[in-house]
Amino acid sequence: MSHSIAEAAAASGLTPxxxxxxxxxxxxxxPVERSTTGHRRYSDADLRWIELINRLRGTGMPIRDVRRYAELVRHGDGNEQERxxxxxxHRVHVLAQLAEVQEHLGAIDRKIxxxxxxxEAALDLERAPTA
Incomplete structure (x- = not known):
């Protein structure tokens, strides 16, 4: 099945x-396939790849590393160790980010x-019987 750029954008949450x-x-x-009229047509495999790119980018992977990963995958078997x-x-980086966010969340929870x-103390004083 193929998808227009508008459909691919809607499915991926990205802009055209x-x-x-x-x-x-x-x-x-x-390369993204083109229709006979020259419009981009995204395959389901393209959409799955875009989803992975989104996940990598969403976890802070730099574009240069995403590009490098794509290059390695394009070259096929034999570079799995590099991948x-x-x-x-990147996982180490994401775990460090998670730990930092958990520390921030702990500070917010302490303030809450x-x-x-x-x-609650103020409400308890309001409810206390007066002498």
Whole structure:
């Protein structure tokens, strides 16, 4: 099945301009097919690849590393160790980001606890019987 650029954009959550950029910048695995009228036609495999690019980018992988990964995949078998090394290095980066975000979340949770305690204490004083 093939999809227009508008359909691919809707399916991927990207803009048509971003899809064109991915193609122009060498991030796609293969050239996107064209219809007889010259319009881009994205295959289901293209959409799966775009989803992976989105996930890599969404976790902070630099474009140069996504491009390198795409190059390695395009070259086919024989470079799996390089692919693995690239993905493992990125995984370490993502885990460090996650740990940092968890620390930030802990700080937010502590502040929420402080304000919750203050509000509950104030409510308890309001409810206390007067002498």
């Amino acid at each position: 301009d971003t899809l064109r950029y991915y193609e122009k910048d060498g991030l796609m695995l293969r 693995l090394d690239l993905l493992r290095a 606890g402080i304000y919750t305690d203050k509000i």
